[in-house]
Amino acid sequence: MPMRLPPYRSLSPEDVRKIDQTSRRILERVGIRILEQNYLDILKAAGAIIDQGDQKVRFEAAWLDEVLARAPSQFVLYSRDGKNDVHLGEEMVHFANGGRVFRILDMGTGGYRLTMLRDVAHTATLVNQLENISLYIIACQAHDLKPQYYHLNDFYHALNFTSKHVMGGCDDAEGVKQMWELAQLIAGGEEELREKPFVSVISNPISPLTIDANTLKILNICGTSGIPVTCAPAPISGATAPATLAGTLCQMHAEALAGVAITQVCAPGAKVLYGAVPSTMDMRHMEYTMGSVEMAIMNGAAVQLAKLYDFPIYASGGVTEAKRPDIQSGCEKTFSNLMVAMNGADLIHLAAGMLDSGNSISYEQYVIDNEIIGMINRILSGISVNESTLGFDVIEKVGPGGNYVMEDHTIEHMKEEFFYPDLGVRCNFDIWEERGRPSMLSRANDLVDEILDDGREGLLDTDLILEIKKKFSGIQNL
């Protein structure tokens, strides 16, 4: 959704500068721990300062600027059919679901269960249908699979049920390789895929200030292969980051810049998203809180920090501690998604489907969040003011005491001027009773049933499926 104006900023320009300078000081003086000798050597050869004894790399300011300048400020996360390409760095706000949870609230039973491969296919189907979710992130762990085939199966079933861009967390470089080979087969060749990559990878450093061997390898293989990637720090204020929002942002910004810099050392010009998943601890009982308002403000601020360098950002919003789609989930999700969107994030992940501090999903929550995002998009598009919308002519025509119901002006504007909810209950009291007292949740449940109980076929061509299965014996049927 294009923004008319950035109407909200978490930080003043002066405070953005202070945080950025502190982050750069962290990178120069404290450094990042690199848990792989090979990459310490690579970074050293590239001109970074290495503290061999404690496996640390430090970035001197001028060197850092030179490396960061290689990163693109715009690129596209392509969809397979070209209908849902996600343009990053063009002042558009996009939303994605969240990934790699292990539990699902199953409305079929009313209880929680472990997630399975079919949940990947189902959530991909939902995202494919839900217009306000721009791309699909591999939603959950398939507990019915062997770990060595996670990524292959995740991506295969996701790509079979959505033509939107598919992003996924990968555990190791081998997983990335399998996924990339699969995608090549679907794209019709490596060149085709490099030209318009419709898959991308999420990786994370470990806060505070550490990047492990797997993440380094993933950044390298993604950068050199042309796979868009993010290295998204998830510092927790009060636990793995200072118990101040400014301090957490300083550390997160340093970690995020390091992710971008290391990717650019491996592959200059690589398509990398500045990543941000800052959250907080509830210090009363040390409960991890992703739905806190501080999380919302910090992710808003993260957009400002990324934009200081003109980087596209992979930010976070729409998370909650609530265990069911309820009042808590509704308000926590709305706060963060709205706040981060109003700061102008290119991509807000975790924005749909999540419950239980990012550990669980629910299908119903996907469609509810799609509606919340629809309302946010309406807010972002603002109030259109022009000769026609000002409406003097129709006001003059109707005059005092009339009504506007059947006017041309009404019919001309009514469809694009208003957001029309699918789930929000707007009928009057009697109709509401007649319809069996529906709620947003009951209507979400109906919509999920409609989308999923359709005997929906996969999107991939039958011959292609046979070819894929021949090449990748690890692929399992649903």
Place this chain on the structure above:
Amino acid sequence: MSEFSSLTEAVIKGDIQTAVAETQSALDAGSNVQDILDKGLIAAMDEVGEKFSTGQMFVPQMLRSAKTMQECMKLIKALFQEGQLSAKGKVVIGTVRQDLHDIGKNLVAMMMEGAGFSITDLGVDVSPKDFTQKAQEVGADIVAMSALLSTTMPAMRETIEALQEAGIRDKVKVMIGGAPVTENFASEIKADSYAPDAGSAVIAAKKLLGIT
């Protein structure tokens, strides 16, 4: 494709000017009047109903189509013999005494008119006496009352009493509606029907008069 497809299309679009011109040219070309009605106008309104129920058309568009049909009907009405074609029923409608809110009442009136009822709209702040006099004058089948305020609701009871005193209570059906009005209140004041919204009002009116 029906021979009246451009007429049908104009009615669906709510384009009064084109629809009236199409009706006139069909008449000039000697088309059967019953066919113009059935295959042109009613076929169009069937499609409008279908599009409305699936959310492709909104209320203002449906009302425009209904009004377009009414305008076309003026041209062909005269060509039917007495009794062959008559209004579905005569409705006297208004917002009750001391209540000046009328958007809900207007919506009901527009929807009922679109469904083929003949409407006499008395406007707002209509006294029991005015309701009664007008009902007698036009030979109303239905008196429909609206109130937005709980403080003006008692005027509905008074209007029903006025109809009784005038001796026409058994000749008219009384419908009531409005935000604070309920089914219970309707039976309490012995109204014949209550509808929660404009669409239901049309259905309720048809039911009261035994029209399908």
